[in-house]
Amino acid sequence: GAVVSQHPSWVICKSGTSVKIECRSLDFQATTMFWYRQFPKQSLMLMATSNEGSKATYEQGVEKDKFLINHASLTLSTLTVTSAHPEDSSFYICSASWRTDTQYFGPGTRLTVL
C-alpha cells in the first residue's frame, strides 16, 4: 500500500519555541493531506485539510496562526506549531489521499512541550 512518512517521530521542546512536523507521501502524489491531533484515550481530531497549492481549511476551534500548515508540493505538507505551550503536547498524525476516498496515514509525531 501507499506509504506516508512523518518526521520527526517524536520531539521535545521548550515552551515558546516553534516546532515543524513534516508529512511526506513516498510513493504517490497526494492531492489532499489531512492533519489530525489525538489526545490520550480519545479519537483523532481533524485539525485541517490542505490541498496542494492552496491554503489549508481549518476546522472550527483550531487556531490558524498557531498551527501553520503548508502544502507546497504533491508529496510534502508541513505543520508548524508556533510558540508551543504544554497544552499543545499531543500526538499529531497526518494522512494523504490522491483522488480516492481512502486516506493513508503517517506514523504520527509525539510532541512534548516542557
Add this chain to the structure above:
Amino acid sequence: SQQGEEDPQALSIQEGENATMNCSYKTSINNLQWYRQNSGRGLVHLILIRSNEREKHSGRLRVTLDTSKKSSSLLITASRAADTASYFCALYNNNDMRFGAGTRLTVKP
C-alpha cells in the same frame, strides 16, 4: 459534525475467539472505513465499505454495513494476541472524515 460511535469501548477476549465491534452514526456517508492503531503507532487502514455495499471480507476481517440502521460492524475471527489494538471506524462523506473514539481490543494468549 458527526462522528462514529463505537461499541463497546473496550473488549477483552481469549486468543482464538471472535471479536465484534460496532459503529453507529447519524447522517449520510459515502463510505465507512475501519482502522487499527497499535499502541504508540500510527493508524493502519483495514477495510473500506461503500454505502452501496453490505458486506466485505479481508482475511480474518468481516465488515458489514446497514445503512438503514446507520451501523457497521467489524468482526475479527480466530483472534490472535497480535490483534490487540484500538480499532476505529471512520465516516467518510464528501472529502470529510470523522473518527469515532475507538474500541480497545485486548486478546489474551
